[in-house]
Amino acid sequence: MAGINPNILLTVALAPLAGSAVAGLLGTRFFGNLVGRTVSHSATILGVLISFVLSAMTLNDVMHGMTFNDTIYTWMTVAGMKLEVGFQIDSLSAMMMCVVTFVSLMVHIYTIGYMQEDEGYNRFFSYISLFTFSMLMLVMSNNFLQLFFGWEAVGLVSYLLIGFWFKRPTAIVANMKAFLVNRVGDFGFILGIGLLVAHTGTMKYTEVFAMKDALATQTLASFDWNLLSAACICLFIGAMGKSAQFPLHVWLPDSMEGPTPISALIHAATMVTAGIFMVSRMSPLFELSDTALSFVLVMGSITALFMGFLGIIQNDIKRVVAYSTLSQLGYMTVALGCSAYSVAVFHLMTHAFFKALLFLGAGSVIIGMHHDQDIRNMGGLRKYMPITWITSLLGSLALIGTPLFSGFYSKDSIIEAVGATHIAGAGFAKFAVLAGVFVTAFYSFRMYFLVFHGEERFGKAHAHGHDDHAHGKHDAHAAPAHDSDAHHEEEDDDHGHHGLGPGEKPHESPFVVWFPLVMLAIPSVIIGFIAIEPMLYGEFFKNVIFVNEAHEAMAELSHEFHHVGGALGMVKHSVMTLPLWLAIAGVATAYYCYMINPKVPAWFYDKFKAIHTVLDNKYYMDKFNEVVFAGGARLLGNGLWNVGDRTLIDGLVVNGSAKVVGWFSSLTRLAQTGYIYHYAFVMILGIVGFLVYFLPFWQA
Secondary structure, three states: OOOOOHHHHHHHHHHHHHHHHHHHHHOOOOOOOOOOHHHHHHHHHHHHHHHHHHHHHHHHHHHOOOOEEEEEEEEEEEOOEEEEEEEEEOHHHHHHHHHHHHHHHHHHHHHHHHOOOOOOHHHHHHHHHHHHHHHHHHHHEOEHHHHHHHHHHHHHHHHHHHOOOOOOHHHHHHHHHHHHHHHHHHHHHHHHHHHHHHHHOOOEHHHHHHOHHHHHOOEOOOOOOEHHHHHHHHHHHHHHHHOOOOOOOOHHHHHHHOOHHHHHHHHHHOHHHHHHHHHHHOHHHHOOOHHHHHHHHHHHHHHHHHHHHHHHOOOEHHHHHHHHHHHHHHHHHHHHHOOOHHHHHHHHHHHHHHHHHHHHHHHHHHHHOOOOOEHHHOOOHHHOOHHHHHHHHHHHHHHOOOOOOHHHHHHHHHHHHHHHOOOOOHHHHHHHHHHHHHHHHHHHHHHHHHHHOOOOOOOOOOOOOOOOOOOOOOOOOOOOOOOOOOOOHHHHHHHOOOOOOOOOOOOOOOHHHHHHHHHHHHHHHHHHHHHHHHHHHOOOOOOOOOOOOOOOHHHHHHHHHHHHOHHHHHHHHHOOOHHHHHHHHHHHHHHHHHHHOOHHHHHHHHHOHHHHHHHHOHHHHHHHHHHHHHHHHHHHHHHHHHHHHHHHHHHHHHHHHHHHHHHHHHHHHHOOOOOHHHHHHHHHHHHHHHHHHHHHHHHO
């Protein structure tokens, strides 16, 4: 059987890069705006479309038994180590290629409508295509060098996209924050790569995996640490930055300063899942370290639960979805810690569709609301925006794990895996993922009800400039609601406000905006039912993801899945399980609090102001980072400047040496009398000293 054609794989990766070059070079002032908007978006969409079609063909080839793992280009050889560009195409990478390119294609189409009035239109298309190329290089790589290239490239492009409106101070702060926090994670990531390369002498995955048993018995020099545990924890620290795990999660909510399309592309479906993909790819190594798995499990549990709490108090529609993303990334990480890598990747895939749908749906609402993002100024949009309403409802149902929807199969599988694992920290993880079900359902449908149902609160004087949990209850601690998507600032200034004016009504978004919503809603509903059996209990990930026999979670899940009767049996069985009733309770609670009796949130706010203040300040993590890390860096910098630079270098070395030379010169100046007999006397003393010093040598 013929293998996969490497030229096709090169085309998959390079087609988006070519589109990015057309829009970024020819469509901007760089080369004098040689092409217009139509050429720019057509070139980028065509590039991503080609990439998606070829990715789908590649996945089909992989499902028929074909794989590819070879070098495409050798960059250089250093001390016998080859630095190469190569592709490893198997079921994991082929699935990721399809998810990345499909979501990217939908985002590209959506952007035509969303960014139509922005002067940076061509630049934006160039950036999102460049991001697609970077992500493809990451997931297709067969070696650590290319993995690191893709890892850093997606970080760089996310910096450009978050700060797309670079004239806004908040956007500049947000993109710098994202960049710096990711550098912290990347420091651990490159340490992990360095440890593995130093002890194996190779950068290829397969060659490193072949030495895993030997690595598991080694310890770090000068430390009594297991080498593999240290390397895996360092690798996961990199994943904590990219996949926004506690405490390196702080950049993701602020990244909502970028345009909504990149929120869907980067912060739902692709970049933030890079860490989940990487740990799954490294499963042969992680499986030999229970210490690393336990660390992964605990970090994921903290993120899944505590980031969900923050979603409850958000009033910016995009930030609610952003905290939902953080929580769901925590669920994926919990699955990794349970050795249920295939479940984590399965949830990665289902989540990519319904979370991209929710972000793009939020953007459609923002368009309809004249760029007002405060959900307290909405209500009753269902009859004005029917397509946005129904697709957002489908995305919300998938998110909370409603039976038959895609999120149900992946989320319930994670909860089952936690119950079947015996790794340290599993008890806390089980509580976190179960409590997270209620919390997710509550904040998701709080947003849904406030946006699409109830009284119409738009077209009125904006009484909700501050946080208000009872539609009129003032919170002095909250900042004014702001519009992250402020590319229409001039237009809004003409109207005197963000949002709809008196008498204005919302309207459904244009075709290029709602078409991607429909296309994303389809897999959000059906992909879980279709894919669960082959991905989790079939041979889809055979010889790709490895699980130690001592870790029994997947074996127990397989037994339970077949015992209850497959995918449909899971739906019937869910009636008798706690997660379904917790989700129903969350929806019912949200409905009662925000549709029936709005006094309840006001009562909770009055009684638990302290808790609200903690949540409103995001557990003071930003303050902690500012005081401890930024403050410590400033203190260290001032110390190095005052003590190191001014005192030691300038004061002691530079000025001190000058003073010593001056002092010595002042002494030697005393001998410069101008009298010959003084100079002769000094010469005689020198000769005598010379004779005395060398007298032992002459006597010998």
